Amino acid sequence: MSEIVVRIEGGVIKMVLHWQGGDHTALKLKMNAAGKHRWTVPEDTLTLVRELARLMPDRQIARLLNRAGKPTGRGNGWTQARVCSFRSHHDIAVHRAREWAERGEITLEAAAQIMDVSMMTALRMARLGIIKGRQVCYGAPWAFKAADIAAYRMQNAPQPPLTADPAQQRFDFQ
Numbered sequence: 435m436s437e438i439v440v441r442i443e444g445g446v447i448k449m450v451l452h453w454q455g456g457d458h459t460a461l462k463l464k465m466n467a468a469g470k471h472r473w474t475v476p477e478d479t480l481t482l483v484r485e486l487a488r489l490m491p492d493r494q495i496a497r498l499l500n501r502a503g504k505p506t507g508r509g510n511g512w513t514q515a516r517v518c519s520f521r522s523h524h525d526i527a528v529h530r531a532r533e534w535a536e537r538g539e540i541t542l543e544a545a546a547q548i549m550d551v552s553m554m555t556a557l558r559m560a561r562l563g564i565i566k567g568r569q570v571c572y573g574a575p576w577a578f579k580a581a582d583i584a585a586y587r588m589q590n591a592p593q594p595p596l597t598a599d600p601a602q603q604r605f606d607f608q
Contacts, residue, residue, distance in 0.1 A: 475507045485570045492517040542576040545583045
């Protein structure tokens with residue numbers, strides 16, 4: 435190698451290596467931001483862990499992140515201990531079992547029971563927007579406001595028959 439030319443432009447280090455035979459090799463390296471190291475997790479993963487910590491314990495978060503293909507900062511798979519360490523480093527509170535109830539939220543299973551439908555029907559209703567719910571990401575649990583599900587149940591309660599005689603016909607006025 436005969437010469438290395440280095441320029442810094444907007445957070446990127448650009449290098450050109452001049453070889454003795456006359457060839458050139460161009461390289462680009464992204465500079466680390468101030469106070470950061472190269473072993474960082476993307477911002478969307480950090481946001482996802484913040485939201486998932488409100489819904490489920492660390493072991494389930496690790497499983498979900500692994501299924502979603504989101505590696506740790508060093509490219510490893512997630513474990514319960516790694517999620518715990520990550521939460522601690524980023525000041526994310528640990529999941530509490532009673533937290534859903536404190537927020538007035540219920541699970542998909544509970545919503546299905548309240549509406550007296552199967553879980554699959556409740557899931558379809560949520561995906562179609564018939565009932566309001568939220569799912570942080572694919573594979574995460576659905577969360578529903580208990581008040582919204584109760585209101586839906588009241589609006590769509592089965593109507594009692596007008597008479598006890600099933601042969602009785604109904605006349606609708608226009």
